[in-house]
Amino acid sequence: MAATLFDKLWQEHLVETQPDGTDLIYIDRVFLHERTGSIALSSLQTDAREVFYPQQVFCCMDHIVDTYPERSDDTTMPSGRDFIVATREGAQAAGLTLFDLDDPRQGIVHVVSPEQGIVQPGATLVCPDSHTCTQGALGALAWGIGSSEAEHALVTKTLRVKKPSSMRVRFEGTLPVGVTAKDMILRLIASHGASGGSGHAVEFAGEAVAALSMEGRMTLCNMAVEFSAFTGIIAPDEKTIAYLEGRPYSPSGEFWDAACEYWAGLHSDDTAEFDSEIVIDCSTLEPQVTWGTSPQHSGDISAAVPAAETDDPVDSASRRKALDYMALQAGDAIAGQAIDCAFIGSCTNARISDLRLAAQVLAGRKVKEGIRAICVPGSMLVKAAAEAEGLDKVFRDAGFEWRASGCSMCFFAGGEHFGFQQRVVSTTNRNFESRQGPQTRTHLASPATVAASAVTGVITDPREMLAG
Ligand SMILES: CC(C)[C@H](C(=O)O)[C@@H](O)C(=O)O
Numbered sequence: 001m002a003a004t005l006f007d008k009l010w011q012e013h014l015v016e017t018q019p020d021g022t023d024l025i026y027i028d029r030v031f032l033h034e035r036t037g038s039i040a041l042s043s044l045q046t047d048a049r050e051v052f053y054p055q056q057v058f059c060c061m062d063h064i065v066d067t068y069p070e071r072s073d074d075t076t077m078p079s080g081r082d083f084i085v086a087t088r089e090g091a092q093a094a095g096l097t098l099f100d101l102d103d104p105r106q107g108i109v110h111v112v113s114p115e116q117g118i119v120q121p122g123a124t125l126v127c128p129d130s131h132t133c134t135q136g137a138l139g140a141l142a143w144g145i146g147s148s149e150a151e152h153a154l155v156t157k158t159l160r161v162k163k164p165s166s167m168r169v170r171f172e173g174t175l176p177v178g179v180t181a182k183d184m185i186l187r188l189i190a191s192h193g194a195s196g197g198s199g200h201a202v203e204f205a206g207e208a209v210a211a212l213s214m215e216g217r218m219t220l221c222n223m224a225v226e227f228s229a230f231t232g233i234i235a236p237d238e239k240t241i242a243y244l245e246g247r248p249y250s251p252s253g254e255f256w257d258a259a260c261e262y263w264a265g266l267h268s269d270d271t272a273e274f275d276s277e278i279v280i281d282c283s284t285l286e287p288q289v290t291w292g293t294s295p296q297h298s299g300d301i302s303a304a305v306p307a308a309e310t311d312d313p314v315d316s317a318s319r320r321k322a323l324d325y326m327a328l329q330a331g332d333a334i335a336g337q338a339i340d341c342a343f344i345g346s347c348t349n350a351r352i353s354d355l356r357l358a359a360q361v362l363a364g365r366k367v368k369e370g371i372r373a374i375c376v377p378g379s380m381l382v383k384a385a386a387e388a389e390g391l392d393k394v395f396r397d398a399g400f401e402w403r404a405s406g407c408s409m410c411f412f413a414g415g416e417h418f419g420f421q422q423r424v425v426s427t428t429n430r431n432f433e434s435r436q437g438p439q440t441r442t443h444l445a446s447p448a449t450v451a452a453s454a455v456t457g458v459i460t461d462p463r464e465m466l467a468g
């Protein structure tokens, strides 16, 4: 019978169906980060349990780490200290691979895993972090779990999961210049709602997805969870194979050939049926920017902030509240809103191609006086690669702070943050209330839009600056 890619991966990892209808799924890899992974590791120690297969467990320090370039030790970010120490000790005790703060491979978990070739097509991978879906871009079944599930996966190498339904989102047409994967996913969420993918594993397909770089595909899958999907997945192709070849954890020699042969079969069959399907035309897509406090509160950069009132009273109330919080009114132009800060970072948009795009806008330009602009590369390897190309100089000369890697101001967890009620244009994935600091007003956008806005001091369409 014709099967979807998701069905194939589910079936291959199905150990058994439980009496209550949930499935027991075999887990190939587990990632942990210090914020939630430390809880799983401490709990393991308390319960005197052992990790079943330590070679397939990897730990990152990313959430509450100091990102000043000269970072010294874990005490410089006091709120993160206990998490960092517990992760370090737990990883050592269990014999897990740890990308510690002084490791040149350190970075945000969803950047590090593909970069190292740890996530691979056809594998199941879990991490106690909702943006684990990012890694579905490589054709893996990767999803976010809770800390106690992580403990279970570490000990048993399985998880009980209710099988989600399947959805395919086809992005058709050719993306205009200056419009990116970030704009594609924001459009999907704006047009079908932040709960549009609820209960579904979403396969991203279509001409515009095939044309994306691997990093663009990661941006797309990253925000599958903002669409409330179980995960996002993209069938592996030649780009996936070229991306993985030669990475530290990729198979090599005869194993590489065997892996490539297996990966070639990982796609949805032509006649496979999805429980639901959405088609989005990318040929006329504009840069997208959020105006409210959910990724679904998003629209074309050339548009005005929409009216709060819709057919749905609950939605209308939430939009009214969002506009009030954001200090915006229906009819205000989105472009031209004065900002206080610009942030380029996070597992959504801080890979080398994101930094190159932003640098293209920033080259020969300056950040507007009074604007605080920060760039936090997604990993220390991204930072090193950017420095080897001289991108750090472009950012610094423009007036950006150039940081060490970590989640930084994507997520205010007691560490660093932007100031009270500051308006931030940001390449991150969440614009929830106080996400980047006390009552911060976040506008999500692509790296090009954030860079262009940093230069003018107001939300700005990057396309003219990219043109020359
Ligand atoms: C802290 C962590 C559990 C959280 C997540 O699950 O995504 C964080 O990474 C986020 O982006 O909000």
Ligand code: SF4
Binding pocket: 062, 063, 108, 129, 131, 345, 346, 347, 348, 406, 407, 410, 411, 428, 429
């Ligand atoms: S960069 Fe932001 S979204 Fe990504 S894992 Fe860190 S806190 Fe979560």
